[in-house]
Amino acid sequence: MKKKILHTVLSIAVGAGILSVGGVPAQAKSQSQEMNDSYAIAFKGGLPENYQEVIRKAGGEVTKVLPEVGGIEAQSDEPSFLKNLKANSSIEAANREIPLTIDKTAVSPYHYGSSIIGQQNSESYWDSQWDIQRVTNDGKSYDIETGGYKNKDGSITHKAVVGVIDTGIDESHPDLKNNIIGGRNLVPAGMDESETGDPADIKDRNGHGTHVAGIIGANGKVKGVGPDLGIRSYRALYSEQALGLPTWIIDGIIAATNDKVDVINMSLRFYNNTKMTIEGESYKSVAETLLWKRAIQYAIKNGVTVVAGSGNESLNLDDKKEVNKFLNELYEPYGMSVKGPATVVPAQMPGVINVSASTKWSTQQLAFYSNYGNSAIDVAAPGGDYGPEYAETNDPAAADPSNLILSTWPTYLGTSYEFNAGTSMATPQVAGIAGVIKAAHPEYKPAQVSARIKQTTLDYGKNGQDALFGSGEANAYRALENIKKK
Secondary structure (H helix, E strand, C coil): CCCCCCCCCCCCEECCCCCCCCCCCHHHHHHHHHCCCEEEEEECCCCCCCHHHHHHHHCCEEEEEEHHHCEEEEECCCCCHHHHHHCCCCEEEEEECCCEEECCCCCCHHHHHHHHHHHCCCCCCHHHCHHHHHHCCCCHHHHCCCCEEECCCCCEEECCEEEEEECCECCCCCCCCCCEEEEEECCCCCCCCCCCCCCCCCECCCCHHHHHHHHHHCECCCECCCCCCEEEEEECCECCCCEECHHHHHHHHHHHHHCCCCEEEECCCEEEEEEEEECCEEECCHHHHHHHHHHHHHHHHCCCEEEEECCCCCCECCCHHHHHHHHHHHHHHHCEEEEEEEEEECCCCCCCEEEEEECCCCCCCCCCCCCECCCCCCEEEECCCCCHHHHHHCCHHHCCHHHCEEEECCHHHCCCEEEECCHHHHHHHHHHHHHHHHHHCCCCCHHHHHHHHHHCCECCCCCCCECCCECCECCHHHHHCCCCCC
């Protein structure tokens, strides 16, 4: 597989990760700098009653409390803060948080997509939705389960709900508004001039979250995998650059679980390393790893199926040297280096369905940007690309945007529909399948949902389990066939 990185159009979410592929915009750098005094802290056996005092005495201030996982986020400009925390026996681990950002700044063939939208029937863009056509067997899965049903008064009863932890959502979008059932804002006040801390502010400033939501449950000019699934938005990334911290995402997992969603979609990811050096200061990112694990276990224990993307760096996740070489080359200009094995989180956490990205044109090759690995990938799903000629030559003139993924876009960002590609687009295909399975069988536990998805895939690539497609490409019709109770 070619080691090429598609710099912008792939909705790249790179982390352990202060950087996104292609570089960080100047504004993102300055905002990230403001978050550099944030710390993730994991306590032993739950939060002690005096946790506020513990943090204050160490020289910090608590900014987010995560009681379900025995963790907190704190801020401190005290140089000895971590050292002070280590002296407290109630703390299991602590580390400085490193921000995540989604980069969309470089020039690409992406703009060709708008002309395709303009040529379509104004009532439907189904003909451009090759991905949903394939996943639903040309819409046949809708005859079995759509995720809900319409009542006599025109309202929709949602039989299952998918929580989308992302950049927010356009609640007014005509293809989404009947399926959106609220959500929560997890971004603290003051991160920029628009951030007031309003818990109901789920407005999508970036577009990524709205695109993802449409793949799951759009019902209008474009269709999602489950056109009647409920969607709850958990906005954990802010600004046009979609910045966020790990504890905000973890908070989203907890919030979605407490709201009793059936499925969580995370089209984002960080890299966790056992050891990282930042400007000469070494630390272990154990606290984040502990909190990620605890949050995902909390979700699964409460019946929530968790789906996440494998990442867009064309890396063999089984090859730790390859992964660390990539990260060190990426981080070197920023005074950062990594050691020890790197893990993509949340995708490689136990219990999470880890998704790679397949293409319109091949049953033997992944999209060139998709991460892969025998021990990493569970299933693949359509993520899109620019077609076989572009994959071979990387020549923008060869790009065929009909191979991209069409979905909803915030109406106030210039267009109501847009094309995109990435494991960010593959992940909600699988989350949508998990949602309609839960709608058909609400008694299914996460392990049963995951098993059903894996058992009913299209066996692309090598026979059986393989490093590119895992069990194969996920398919809603095959997953629903013969299991729905009549």
